[in-house]
Amino acid sequence: MAALGKIRSKGVFLIIIIGLGLFGFIAGDMFRSCESTNRAESNKAAVVFGDKIDRQAYAEFADRYANARKMIYERMGRQANEEQLRDEAWTFYKQYKLVEHECAELGLTVTDQELADIMSKGENQALQPLMYMGFVDETRSKFNFQEYKKFMLEGKDGFKTIRTQNAAMAEQYMELYNMLLFYEQEVLKKQILMSKFESLAEACALPNPYESQFAYDAVNTESDVQLAYIDYNTIKDEEVQVNESELKEKYNQLKENFYIPNETRSVEVYTITKIPTDADRNNLNAKMQKIAEDLRTSENTDSVIRKNRAKSYGVYVSNKAFNSYPQLKARLDSIPVGGVAGPVVDMNSEGKQVFSVVKLLGKASKPDSIEFKGIVLVEGQNGNVAPGKKNTTADSIVNVLKNGGNFEELAKKFGQEAQTQWNTSYPYESYDGISTDNKNFLQLLDEMAEGEIRTFTPQDGSIQIIQVTNKKNITTKYDVAIVREELDCSDATKEEIEGRFTKFLAENRTAAELSKKAAQFGVERREIAQLDTERNGIFDGQMVIPHSEKALNFAFSAKEGDISDIISCGQNNEILLAIALTGIHDKGIQTLDNPSVKNYITALVRRDKKAEKILASLKDVKSIEEAKAKNATIVDSEHVTLGNPIYNLPGSEPALNGAIAKTQANQFSSHPIVGDNAVYVFKVTEKRTLNLDEQKKKEIGSQVARRNQQYLQYFKFRDIQNNAEIEDNRNITPN
Numbered sequence: 065m066a067a068l069g070k071i072r073s074k075g076v077f078l079i080i081i082i083g084l085g086l087f088g089f090i091a092g093d094m095f096r097s098c099e100s101t102n103r104a105e106s107n108k109a110a111v112v113f114g115d116k117i118d119r120q121a122y123a124e125f126a127d128r129y130a131n132a133r134k135m136i137y138e139r140m141g142r143q144a145n146e147e148q149l150r151d152e153a154w155t156f157y158k159q160y161k162l163v164e165h166e167c168a169e170l171g172l173t174v175t176d177q178e179l180a181d182i183m184s185k186g187e188n189q190a191l192q193p194l195m196y197m198g199f200v201d202e203t204r205s206k207f208n209f210q211e212y213k214k215f216m217l218e219g220k221d222g223f224k225t226i227r228t229q230n231a232a233m234a235e236q237y238m239e240l241y242n243m244l245l246f247y248e249q250e251v252l253k254k255q256i257l258m259s260k261f262e263s264l265a266e267a268c269a270l271p272n273p274y275e276s277q278f279a280y281d282a283v284n285t286e287s288d289v290q291l292a293y294i295d296y297n298t299i300k301d302e303e304v305q306v307n308e309s310e311l312k313e314k315y316n317q318l319k320e321n322f323y324i325p326n327e328t329r330s331v332e333v334y335t336i337t338k339i340p341t342d343a344d345r346n347n348l349n350a351k352m353q354k355i356a357e358d359l360r361t362s363e364n365t366d367s368v369i370r371k372n373r374a375k376s377y378g379v380y381v382s383n384k385a386f387n388s389y390p391q392l393k394a395r396l397d398s399i400p401v402g403g404v405a406g407p408v409v410d411m412n413s414e415g416k417q418v419f420s421v422v423k424l425l426g427k428a429s430k431p432d433s434i435e436f437k438g439i440v441l442v443e444g445q446n447g448n449v450a451p452g453k454k455n456t457t458a459d460s461i462v463n464v465l466k467n468g469g470n471f472e473e474l475a476k477k478f479g480q481e482a483q484t485q486w487n488t489s490y491p492y493e494s495y496d497g498i499s500t501d502n503k504n505f506l507q508l509l510d511e512m513a514e515g516e517i518r519t520f521t522p523q524d525g526s527i528q529i530i531q532v533t534n535k536k537n538i539t540t541k542y543d544v545a546i547v548r549e550e551l552d553c554s555d556a557t558k559e560e561i562e563g564r565f566t567k568f569l570a571e572n573r574t575a576a577e578l579s580k581k582a583a584q585f586g587v588e589r590r591e592i593a594q595l596d597t598e599r600n601g602i603f604d605g606q607m608v609i610p611h612s613e614k615a616l617n618f619a620f621s622a623k624e625g626d627i628s629d630i631i632s633c634g635q636n637n638e639i640l641l642a643i644a645l646t647g648i649h650d651k652g653i654q655t656l657d658n659p660s661v662k663n664y665i666t667a668l669v670r671r672d673k674k675a676e677k678i679l680a681s682l683k684d685v686k687s688i689e690e691a692k693a694k695n696a697t698i699v700d701s702e703h704v705t706l707g708n709p710i711y712n713l714p715g716s717e718p719a720l721n722g723a724i725a726k727t728q729a730n731q732f733s734s735h736p737i738v739g740d741n742a743v744y745v746f747k748v749t750e751k752r753t754l755n756l757d758e759q760k761k762k763e764i765g766s767q768v769a770r771r772n773q774q775y776l777q778y779f780k781f782r783d784i785q786n787n788a789e790i791e792d793n794r795n796i797t798p799n
Contacts (some may be wrong), residue, residue, distance in 0.1 A: 066245075067247070079623075085216055085424070087494045097760075100510050101551070107119045107120065108791075108793055109121075109122040109793055110122065110158075110790065110791060110792050110793060110794055111789070111790065111791035112158065112161040112162065112165075112592075112789075112790050113161070113162075113165045113787075113788050113789070114789070115161065117161075119793075119794075122157070122794065124793075125153065125157065125250065126150055126153040126154070126157075127249070128243075128246045129149070129152075129153040129156065129157075129246075129250070129251065130146060130149035130150055130152075130153055132243045132246060132247045132251065133149050133152065133153075134146070134149060135197070135240070135243055135694050136193045136196055136197065136398070139196040139197055139198075140196050141384075141387055142412040142703055143388075145413070147600055147601060147608050147610050147611075148608070150536070150600045151598075151599050151600050151608065153346070154219065154249070154598070154600075154792075155796060156254075156626060158790070159258065159781075160254045160257075160258060161788075162548045162781070162784045162785060162788055163257065163258045163261045163752075163784075164254075164257070165784070165788070166360055166784060167257060167260075167261055168259060170261075170264070172209075172257065172260050172261060172264070173257070174253055174256050174257045174260070174326070178256075179248075179252070179253050179256065182251075182256060183207065183212070183248075184209045186201065186206040186207035186208065186209050186211075187206055187207070188207075188256070190252055190255045190256060191206075191207040191252070192207075193247070194207055194212065194244070194252075195207050195208075196245070197240070199211050199212040199215070211258075212244075215237075215241070216244065218237075219237065219238065219240075219241030219244075219245070220241075221732070222234075223237050223238060223241075224722045226311055226485060227285050229531070231501075231524075233487070233502070234416055237482050245564075250786075261703070267663070267789075280756070283705045283706070283707045283708070283754075284353045284753060284754050284755070284756050285705065285706075285725065285751065285752070285753055285754070286703045286704060286705045286751075286752055286754065287704045287705075287724050287725070287729075287748050287749075287750065287751045288700075288701070288702045288703070288704070288748070288749045288750040289700070289701050289704055289724055289746050289747065289748050289749060289750075290688050290698065290699075290700050290746065290747045290749055291698070291699050291700070291701060291710075291713070291720075291744055291745075291746045292685075292688050292691035292692060292696035292697065292698050292700075292745050292746065293696055293697055293713070293714075293739075293742040293744040293745075294678045294681070294682070294694070294695065294696050294697070294742055294744060295697070295715075295741065295742045296671055296674045296675070296678075296713055296741060296742060298591070298695075299674045299677060301670060304670050304671075304673045304674055304677075306666055306669050306673070307672055308674075310669050311656060311662070311665050311666060311669060312656065314665050314668055314669050314672075315656045315661070315665050318665070318668075319653055320653065322653055322654040322658075322661050323652065323653050323654075323786070324594070324596075324649075324651055324652070324654060325646070325651055325785055325786050325788075325789075325790060326596050326597070326598075326651050326790060326791075326792060327649060327651045328594045328596045328649045329592075329595045329596075329619045329620060329645060329647065329648060329649065330591075330592065330593050330594070330645075330646045330647030330648075330658070330659050330660070331591075331595050331602075331619050331643050331644060331645055331646060331647075332575055332579065332589060332590070332591055332643070332644040332646055333579065333589070333590040333591075333592060333602055333604070333615070333641065333642075333643050333788065334568075334578055334582060334587050334588070334589055334590075334641065334643070334644070335587065335588050335590070335609070335633075335639055335640065335641045335642075336561060336564070336565045336568075336585075336586060336587050336588065336639075336640050337588075337634070337638055337639050337640075338553045338557065338558055338561050338638045338639075338640070339554075339638075340551050340552060340554075340557065341551050342556075343554070343557075344551065344553055344554050344557055345417075345551060347554070348394075348419055348549060348551055349407055349419065349424075351549070352407035352420075352421050352547070352549065353407060353408060353420045354406065355368070355372055355421050355547050356404050356405075356406050356421045357365070357419065357424045357547070359404045359547075360404045362584075364424070365423065365545060369545050369547075372547045373547075374545050374546055374547040374619075375545070375546045375547075375548065376425075376544070376545045376546070378503040378507075378543075379503055379506045379507055379510065379543070380426065380428060380430050380510065380541035380542060380543050381489060381541055381542060381543075381544070382432060382489050382539050382540070382541050382542075383396055383540070383542070384489070385489075388410075388412065388413065389408075389410040389418065389420060390410060391408050391409060391410045392405075392408045392410055392420050392422060392546075395408055395422070396422075396424070396542055396544075397423040397692045398739065399422070399539075400424070401424055401426060401427055402423075402424065402425075402427070403423070403424055404421065404422070404423045404424075405422050405424075406419070406420055406421035406422055406547075407419040407420065407421055408420045408421075408422070412550070416550045416551060416552070416635075416636075417550070417551040417636075418548055418549070418550050418551070419548070419549050419550075419551060420546055420547065420548045421546070421547045421690050422544050422545070422546045422547075423544065423546075424542060424543075424544055424547060425543040425544060426542070426543035427540065427541070427542050427543070428540075428541060429539070429540055429541070430510060430538065430539065430540075430541040431489045431510075431535035431536060431537060431538055431539075432488060432489050432536070432537035432538070432539050432719050433486050433487070433489075433536050433537050434486070434487045434509045434510070434532060434534070434535050435484050435486050435487075435532070435533045435534035435535070435536075436484065436485065436487065436509060436530055436531060436533060437471060437475075437482045437483060437484045437485070437487070437530075437531055437533060438482070438528050438529060438530045438531070439461065439471075439474060439475045439478055439482060439528070439529045440478075440480065440526055440527075440528050440529075441454050441457055441458055441461075441478065441526060441527045441528075441529070442454075442525075442526045448478045448479055448480075449478075455527070456525075457527060458519050458527045461474055461529050462517055462518075462519065462529060462777070465517050465529070465531070465602050466517060471531060484534075487506070487509060489541075500523065501522045501523055502622075504520070504522075505520055505522070506594070508520050508530065509530070509532060512530070512532040513532065514532055514533065514534060514535055515531070515532065516531070516532055517529065517530070517531045518530055542736055549627070552636075553612065553638075561640070562640065564585055564586065565585070565587065565630060565640045565642075566630065567585070568581065568582075568585040568587055569627070569629075569630065569642055573627065574625075574627075575625070575627070575644040575646055578627070578642075578644060590604050592604050592605075593647075593648075593658065593659040593660030593663065593683065595616070595619055596755040596792075597792040597793070597794065597795050597796060598792065599616075599795075600613060600616075600794075600795055601613050601615070601616055601633075601795070602615050602616055602619075602633075602641070602643070609633050609634070609635060609639060609641065610634050610635050610639075611632075611633050611634065611635070611637075612631070612639075612641060613795050614631050614633075615628065615631050615633065615641055615643045616795050616796075617795065617796055618643055619643060619645055620644045620796050621796070623645070624645055624646065624647060624648055625644075626644070626645050627642060627643070627644045627645075628641075628642050628643045628644075629642070630642055631643070646659070647659060675738045675743055678742075678743040679736055679738070679743060680692065681694050681738045682694060682696075682743060682745060683736070685736070685745055686732060687732060688732075688745070688746075688747055691745050696745075699712050699713070701713075704721065704724055705721070705725070706721050706722060706724075706725040707721075708721075710782075713741070714739070714741035714742055714744070715739075715740055715741040717737075717739040717740060717741065717744070719737055719738070719739055720737050720739055720744050720746070723737050723746075724746060724748060727746075728748065728751065729748050729749070729750055729751040730747075730748065730749070731747070732745070732746070732747045733745050733746045733747070
């Protein structure tokens with residue numbers, strides 16, 4: 065009872081203690097819940113129609129997509145830019161997610177059987193990339209589904225037969241198999257679904273007979289004209305005053321055009337590039353000349369190659385191996401065997417100069433493709449021959465085969481299928497290195513005649529009995545040793561540039577100061593009014609600065625007025641960058657405060673005022689001669705129609721084409737025409753009706769239909785994108 069009395073006396077105190085305990089429990093649970101939510105948000109790469117896209121899953125897709133496209137581009141002989149491929153991956157992924165949402169409501173799908181049917185026919189344009197990978201029916205120039213299916217079945221089995229004969233080649237085939245499997249399911253299938261949606265949209269845009277007739281009339285009548293115009297550029301910008309009320313009035317007329325679906329940033333980007341000096345270039349040239357002299361005079365070419373880390377295939381390669389070095393490739397046939405050429409200067413895919421010295425070790429006509437089959441003997445517990453019997457078994461097999469034995473039947477006795485396979489130059493020509501086993505194996509195939517049987521012993525200790533069954537595509541091949549070195553800045557040059565840029569940022573800590581002093585320090589300034597996260601880095605409307613994702617992340621995490629530290633960018637950190645955040649713009653209709661909007665509206669108002677000045681000077685003009693007296697430019701144009709732009713004007717002028725179409729022959733324009741680039745007056749000197757045939761009329765009708773379909777698809781896709789409420793965090797590092 066005493067204890068109960070004590071508890072009662074401390075009632076309020078106990079209530080507080082218990083309450084705090086409960087609060088701690090609830091708060092802890094809330095904290096864990098918030099932590100889980102924040103973690104989920106940080107793992108969100110993007111949101112499309114409310115569907116959260118996992119960062120890791122998307123990164124894996126982008127990596128595989130970029131790798132697939134890179135392999136295809138290489139087969140096409142094109143350079144592959146990794147930054148562009150990643151941007152391409154997002155564009156494809158986003159477009160598919162938008163179309164997928166619409167297709168789900170429409171009930172449109174692509175089944176596995178439908179995909180197989182399309183591939184078996186081999187005629188769909190989407191199959192073109194797979195044809196570049198070698199699956200082409202050369203007799204009919206279409207996709208070879210049977211060869212593709214055969215390859216994929218072997219890949220599903222891990223290329224076991226090939227692996228027993230050439231493990232390195234099997235690995236290369238496996239890489240190709242994985243790429244093709246991804247491309248088929250994650251790219252091709254999606255492309256076909258998008259094509260079905262586009263076809264449905266096109267079917268909704270039926271040609272209008274009145275519109276077709278109007279389009280026909282637009283090209284059926286043509287005029288010869290004499291034009292006089294005064295370009296807006298003849299009036300300086302400072303001669304035209306623009307006030308805020310005029311900007312607001314023009315903005316209100318056009319503000320619906322300034323809707324953007326995502327938030328953007330206004331930034332000033334400051335960069336300085338580490339560019340090699342003439343001294344750096346001369347030093348590298350002298351070094352390469354010394355290497356060339358050593359290759360000419362040394363009796364031990366191998367020692368020179370090893371000393372200078374030269375590339376030597378050790379096998380004959382075609383000139384395709386030098387596609388990335390066109391200047392060097394062009395010199396090959398002019399070099400005698402044993403001769404040396406260089407330094408030869410090429411530009412690599414990163415825009416750097418590459419100095420090359422090449423020694424031609426050999427030149428011969430060789431097959432580009434060799435067909436062979438083999439049997440592999442491995443002794444021991446897990447092998448197919450008893451210990452110590454490998455060599456005698458191999459000799460026995462070779463003797464049997466040389467005396468007319470059946471290769472396939474012998475292979476079956478050792479648990480193998482003697483399937484023929486083609487070895488081509490492409491795999492080893494496309495890589496900088498080649499293993500000793502591969503080099504020896506390729507040399508063996510090259511030496512063997514069709515039908516000949518030999519043994520090959522790789523480093524794994526097995527013995528392979530090889531028979532060459534076919535050789536084709538005889539071409540000129542080369543055995544070369546090449547020393548290459550990129551032109552780069554010396555340490556002294558790098559230190560000078562880095563020090564200058566550091567000083568530039570240290571002495572100027574506002575955007576206004578940076579802008580004022582940039583030229584003095586040799587720093588390039590870019591102003592980007594509408595920076596978004598659509599690209600994988602800083603995109604200025606022309607290019608993405610390579611590896612500038614850190615700068616993009618800064619722009620979307622900093623406060624207005626902030627200036628970043630130095631960020632290293634470029635393919636090899638050759639660009640130093642700093643970014644000043646000057647504006648933050650939410651998604652929706654952009655206000656006049658947005659620099660991009662204001663600049664555009666200002667240009668329009670200024671153009672209108674220039675037009676007023678020019679109109680005042682031309683209002684009483686009644687002839688081309690009078691216009692010429694007002695300093696107008698005079699041009700003659702023939703075959704002018706409503707549908708074709710006039711080629712010899714400052715730019716396209718649809719309003720002028722329309723006015724000419726309505727004016728009769730030998731008439732002067734009733735009033736000056738205000739165009740996009742100038743103010744015009746004109747005289748129609750001749751007018752003709754062409755009387756185009758019915759076939760042409762049908763073609764024009766088809767063109768109208770296609771144009772309408774394109775317009776419909778554009779506006780439809782724009783509406784879908786605007787409704788999707790896309791949130792793009794791919795290039796923003798989570799906090």
